[in-house]
Amino acid sequence: MSYLETMKGWIMLMLFVGLIGAGLWNESKLPQARLPELSDTDKRFLLSLARRQLESVITTGRGITVDRGSIPENVQVPAACFVTLNENGMLRGCILDSFTPHEPMYKNVMRNVVLAATSDPRFPPVRPAELPKIEIEISVLDRPKPLSFSGPDDLLRKLHPGVDGVILKTRTGSSTYLPQVWETFPDPVDFLSSLCEKQGADPNCWRSDPPPTVEIYHVIHFSESDLGDER
Known part of the structure; x- marks a missing residue:
């Protein structure tokens, strides 16, 4: 082989x-x-x-x-x-x-x-x-470590652009971006929306109810x- x-x-x-x-x-x-x-x-x-x-x-x-x-x-x-x-x-x-x-x-x-x-x-x-x-x-x-948040606005506050790699798990699937991708999507809303699209979901899937699972890594x-x- x-x-x-x-x-x-x-x-x-x-x-x-x-x-x-x-x-x-x-x-x-x-x-x-x-x-x-x-x-x-x-x-x-x-x-x-x-x-x-x-x-x-x-x-x-x-x-x-x-x-x-x-x-x-x-x-x-x-x-x-x-x-x-x-x-x-x-x-x-x-x-x-x-x-x-x-x-x-x-x-x-x-x-x-x-x-x-x-x-x-x-x-x-x-x-x-x-x-x-x-x-x-x-x-x-x-x-990777689980990130606890109370809702979409709290999630935005807890992310650290340029530092956190993010794993987003929804009912559609899962996707991840390395911290370097913040250079392309410096706004957390755009970053999360692109993560949704990467897994084939609606751009607003990170706002869904029940909320997605989010993990961060460095x-x-x-x-x-x-x-x-x-x-």
Whole structure:
């Protein structure tokens, strides 16, 4: 079985057990998680690892082998890592396989960079010719936490634009935006309305009765351009 076939099998398993998508987990089984300490050296290691993995899988169909002795200690802890690919400043693919940390951070980055390139249903798989134009972004997540609110106005007051990643669960489905998306929707009303539309619901679904379930999380976010793009 090829590496890409293995990755496709993994994403189908995640869809089956309900780990992909916002908020689909058993909270009692989640580890207590918070944002890790990551130095610039750690971040560069993860970005370089993601780049090498991406280029190897797209050009040869095989993943890379990592020398365990070269892996910084900070990136060996379990973590959930959202990987985003941008091409010429436009989204080219993004995936988080699970909000639940289930493997070391560096392995999750390696997994999700491949899934972002090959399994985002909105885009065709990345082609070798596109690789020089693609920038990799990594967001390391902490554990999502329920947000209590008394109504729509209270929800608006309790959100922190630019800081909170938001998971919105309604009768229609669930959707999530990373904190970086506040740059596109700085107004909380627009942010929540877009989250509703993302899951195929009415833009005002966040005002519904009964109210939706909302969870927030935070990230450490970094990209190749942030750290000088040492390719």
